Amino acid sequence: MNRKEIQEERMKNYFIDATKEIITGEGIKALSVRSIAEKAGYSFATLYNYFKDVKDLIFYCVQDFSQECRKYVVSRTENEERGIPKIKKIVKSYVEYMVQYPGIFDLFYVEKIATDGTSLSASDIIVKFIDELCEEELQYCIAQGTFRPGEAIEIMSNIRNSIIGILLLYMNRQHPKSYYDFVVSVNRQLDRILD
Amino acid sequence: MNRKEIQEERMKNYFIDATKEIITGEGIKALSVRSIAEKAGYSFATLYNYFKDVKDLIFYCVQDFSQECRKYVVSRTENEERGIPKIKKIVKSYVEYMVQYPGIFDLFYVEKIATDGTSLSASDIIVKFIDELCEEELQYCIAQGTFRPGEAIEIMSNIRNSIIGILLLYMNRQHPKSYYDFVVSVNRQLDRILD
DNA sequence: TTGAATAATTAACATTGTTCAGTATATTTG
């Protein structure tokens, strides 16, 4: 029973790790049941013994990726001056991470996901992700009197929506054309919203 | 020569119209080379005599849809009080249209498009679309002294990014859960940005 | 009417996700 669970967990992780490798490496367009299985060292049919379908598998990766992204953001921001500067830095780090791994951005926001039980929680994780990254610092701002509580919610909504929108246009529609212009644009938006 | 062009144009339109019908009707997931051809009354292979590939065909629809959306927005806003109220109403009408036809939203922002010559102009049309809808009214605001010119650009960027972001989360991630909450959220964002 | 050009279609291919029947492996039981 316990042994079985350990083994099953291990097997799942083989497939999950393979999927993550492909997403971060070749990108989501290179992802297929067969490419995953090959990288994991099993037949594509074996995959279906551990996952309901490929979407089920893929959204195990969402949790892993959000953890990794969180770590990245924390490591990049822990020494930042608290308050608004830190919120800005958190968002910028988050954007950096997403630009670095477009496959993860696709997975989080672009890819269609089934609306059954499991994937609904995946949606929840995704939707609240940026908010959670900023949560602590936003509370700090409220405590400092920088924002009123109600105001903070609206500000966070504005940041979340704007950043997802600007990322979508950059990743999917090549706008702005250059990464430099994109970064400038992100900075301006953050300044406008937060200052 | 001239006759040929007319006929070719007609044939293209049969396929374009079929594609548009499917997108607005059954949605983008029902779209396939075969379903388009069937609705157009031809073989799927015939399609390739008139379009380079299916993406080429699909992005003929982008222009048509943006025109239709523009008409919708204009008809819904022509009697609105000028200035900020009209900008708000334009954006809300635009959002209404996109929610009504999720396939068009997908086409505009979500679907990956090839980055060759033709589709680059499609990207341009898409990216500037909301901005163009508001352009006239934004100029009016500047003329009235409501905004400074530089400020207007930033405001428009914020509106564009936020609206695309909030639409993406609603359409692809069911957030907020209900349409009512979604509308409330849109209104709040617009109030925050414009007031 | 016949010959050449053009248009349209059928057949086929390579991928995709998924299922199922069967085989190999592991575990339990006598």
Add this chain to the structure above:
DNA sequence: CAAATATACTGAACAATGTTAATTATTCAA
């Protein structure tokens, strides 16, 4: 330890996708 059973794994097969090539049907000029 050997046999029976349960589990894990696999390849073949299916349906649907976009795309191409070869073939058939049609049109139009000489």
